[in-house]
Amino acid sequence: MTRPGYLLSAWPWRSIAYLVTGAVTGVAALVAIVTLAAVGGVLAVVLVGLPLLVGTALTGLPVARVERLRLRLVDLEPVPDQHRVPAEPGLWAWLMTRLRERTTWRELGYALLFAGLLWPVDVLVLTLALLFPASMTATPLLMATVGDGHEAKVLKQWTVTSWPAAFGVAVLGLVLMGLCAYVLGVAAGARAALTRLLIASREGDLGARVVELARSRVRLVDAFEAERRRIERDLHDGAQQRLVALTMTLGLARLDVPPGVLADQLAKAHDDAGKALAELRELIHGIHPQVLADYGLQAAVADAADRCVIPVDLSLELPGRLPQAVEAAAYFVVCEALANVDKHSAAGRAEVGGGHRDGRLFLEVRDDGRGGADAGSGSGLTGLADRVSVLDGRLSLSSPPGGPTLLRVEIPCELTDRPVRSV
Numbered sequence: 001m002t003r004p005g006y007l008l009s010a011w012p013w014r015s016i017a018y019l020v021t022g023a024v025t026g027v028a029a030l031v032a033i034v035t036l037a038a039v040g041g042v043l044a045v046v047l048v049g050l051p052l053l054v055g056t057a058l059t060g061l062p063v064a065r066v067e068r069l070r071l072r073l074v075d076l077e078p079v080p081d082q083h084r085v086p087a088e089p090g091l092w093a094w095l096m097t098r099l100r101e102r103t104t105w106r107e108l109g110y111a112l113l114f115a116g117l118l119w120p121v122d123v124l125v126l127t128l129a130l131l132f133p134a135s136m137t138a139t140p141l142l143m144a145t146v147g148d149g150h151e152a153k154v155l156k157q158w159t160v161t162s163w164p165a166a167f168g169v170a171v172l173g174l175v176l177m178g179l180c181a182y183v184l185g186v187a188a189g190a191r192a193a194l195t196r197l198l199i200a201s202r203e204g205d206l207g208a209r210v211v212e213l214a215r216s217r218v219r220l221v222d223a224f225e226a227e228r229r230r231i232e233r234d235l236h237d238g239a240q241q242r243l244v245a246l247t248m249t250l251g252l253a254r255l256d257v258p259p260g261v262l263a264d265q266l267a268k269a270h271d272d273a274g275k276a277l278a279e280l281r282e283l284i285h286g287i288h289p290q291v292l293a294d295y296g297l298q299a300a301v302a303d304a305a306d307r308c309v310i311p312v313d314l315s316l317e318l319p320g321r322l323p324q325a326v327e328a329a330a331y332f333v334v335c336e337a338l339a340n341v342d343k344h345s346a347a348g349r350a351e352v353g354g355g356h357r358d359g360r361l362f363l364e365v366r367d368d369g370r371g372g373a374d375a376g377s378g379s380g381l382t383g384l385a386d387r388v389s390v391l392d393g394r395l396s397l398s399s400p401p402g403g404p405t406l407l408r409v410e411i412p413c414e415l416t417d418r419p420v421r422s423v
Contacts, residue, residue, distance in 0.1 A: 007181055012181040015188035016126070016184055017073055019188055021070055022191065023123045025063070026115055029114055033059055059108060060105075060106075060111040063114060067114075067195050125187045130180065132180075136169050136172060137170050143163070247277055250269050250270040292327060296320075297322060300327075300331050301352055310342060310347060313350070313352070314353075315351065315353035320417075321416050322356070322413050322415065329387050330363055333407075338350065345403075348369075350367040351365070363410075364408050365406075366405065370402060371401050372399060372401045381395070388411060394410045395407070
């Protein structure tokens with residue numbers, strides 16, 4: 001509307017079309033709502049009244065659909081349909097999904113507001129901004145036809161008895177018509193903004209996108225963990241078994257070969273195969289340890305503490321199993337934290353504690369080392385923070401110079417019904 005060519009563009013006509021169709025749609029919505037409410041109220045005492053009441057509740061659906069189409073007249077940004085797709089096919093699943101959605105009831109509220117208040121406002125704006133200037137512009141025509149060239153009524157209020165006055169009123173009507181084109185644009189824009197706010201707000205769309213982003217992130221984490229377990233299983237059942245067989249074959253060959261150059265080569269090959277098998281087992285353990293899959297996070301953390309070079313006190317108590325992605329993330333956080341303690345802290349002792357309460361997993365890794373740990377110094381803490389944040393968790397670090405160092409992790413999660421094998 002701030003551009004010079006607004007009056008000559010299609011936007012004034014689009015604004016008029018939007019308000020006119022709003023008046024027509026509002027009348028239709030009012031008739032439909034009143035009819036359904038009346039019939040449903042009369043028949044509500046019997047079972048046949050229940051479908052009518054449900055139909056009244058769903059009246060906002062077609063009204064909102066029409067409104068989303070009408071918004072294209074004055075709003076170039078597409079208006080999304082915020083209804084969810086039913087989880088199952090069929091009318092009953094669709095009906096239950098719609099009745100449980102807040103969007104459905106918001107659209108019903110908009111339909112009631114539209115039928116009771118908004119369309120009369122559209123009619124009033126059109127009358128004031130369009131018909132009044134048009135009737136003023138037609139004053140000379142009225143004076144020539146109705147008044148026989150002697151007089152004409154302006155807006156049924158003032159009488160014009162001369163042609164100069166009639167043409168002056170017509171010019172004034174043209175000026176007012178140009179000004180009212182802006183009024184119509186403002187009214188249509190405000191009306192469209194209110195409609196979008198009530199049935200398809202940008203904030204609601206943004207919230208839906210954020211929810212979908214969070215869900216897709218969880219799906220990616222689950223897919224990543226499933227792929228890790230598949231790789232671990234393939235290495236354990238495939239490459240590791242072949243290396244074991246190769247190591248046994250080389251060991252038997254050493255026993256059958258007399259001392260000499262060939263025996264020395266077989267011994268070297270046997271030792272190399274044993275080292276490769278040990279490295280593969282360590283790699284498999286790092287990908288997804290079997291103790292974590294079988295016995296859960298508490299047992300896996302205890303195993304990691306036993307394998308740590310420095311003594312580790314364990315005070316982790318979990319009443320059950322956690323989601324697989326949470327267990328994997330928490331385990332690798334503990335392993336990386338203990339590795340950092342061993343490499344950088346010069347600590348004499350460490351402690352791993354935590355538990356599950358109030359729908360959150362709490363983990364703490366503490367050491368009595370020299371402190372001064374920095375997440376940005378390449379110690380791997382940034383990667384741990386990213387891994388925890390994927391699960392909507394938080395990682396905090398307290399490591400003043402001189403120690404002690406405390407790494408704290410919080411991950412929202414619920415206990416699952418997965419069984420825990422007895423150790």
